[in-house]
Amino acid sequence: MFAVIRTGGRQYRVVPDDVLEIGKIAGDVGTIVQLGEVLLVGGESPVLGAPTVPGASVAAEVLQQKRRRKNSRRKRGYRDEITVLRITEILTNDNKPTIGPRAKREKVVEAAPASGEAEAPKAAKKKATAKKTVAKKAAAKPRAKSENKKAPARKPAAKGKKK
Numbered sequence: 001m002f003a004v005i006r007t008g009g010r011q012y013r014v015v016p017d018d019v020l021e022i023g024k025i026a027g028d029v030g031t032i033v034q035l036g037e038v039l040l041v042g043g044e045s046p047v048l049g050a051p052t053v054p055g056a057s058v059a060a061e062v063l064q065q066k067r068r069r070k071n072s073r074r075k076r077g078y079r080d081e082i083t084v085l086r087i088t089e090i091l092t093n094d095n096k097p098t099i100g101p102r103a104k105r106e107k108v109v110e111a112a113p114a115s116g117e118a119e120a121p122k123a124a125k126k127k128a129t130a131k132k133t134v135a136k137k138a139a140a141k142p143r144a145k146s147e148n149k150k151a152p153a154r155k156p157a158a159k160g161k162k163k
Contacts, residue, residue: 003090004040005058011039014058014087024081027062032088032097034059041092059097060085 002015008023027033038056041047047056064084088099 001043006037018087021082055094057091059088
C-alpha cells in the first residue's frame with residue numbers, strides 16, 4: 001500500500017518505512033505525527049481524493065529537526081529548516097496510529113577477551129616496531145652528517161672579460 005501526501009507545497013509518494021526530508025513541521029524528536037493531506041491511497045483498489053481522501057492520514061515518526069547545511073561555507077543566506085520523518089503506517093477510515101516510535105538502537109560493545117593472552121602478542125608487536133624505528137633512526141644519523149657539507153657548484157662562476 002502506498003499514499004501520495006502533500007506537505008510544504010510539495011507532494012511525496014510514501015510507503016511504510018520510508019525516510020524523507022520535508023519542510024519543518026511541528027513535533028518533537030521521537031514523537032508520532034499525522035499528515036492529513038492525503039491525495040491518493042494506492043493498493044489493490046486505489047482511492048483518488050478530490051482534492052483529498054476523506055478519513056485518510058499518514059502516521060510518521062519524527063527522527064530529526066535540522067537546518068539544511070549544503071554548501072555550509074557560505075555564511076549568509078537562507079537555509080531551510082528540515083524535518084526528517086520515517087513513515088510508520090498509512091491509515092484510512094479515520095483510524096488512529098497503532099505503531100509507536102521505534103526504540104533507539106544501542107551501540108554494540110565487543111566483549112574483551114577473558115584471558116590476558118590475547119593482549120600480550122599486541123604488546124610484543126608494539127615493542128618490535130619500536131626497536132625497528134630506533135635502528136632506522138641510528139642508520140639515518142651518519143648520512144645526515146655527510147649532507148651538512150656544501151654541495152659543489154654545478155658550473156664555475158662567470159669571470160669578467162679582460163680587454
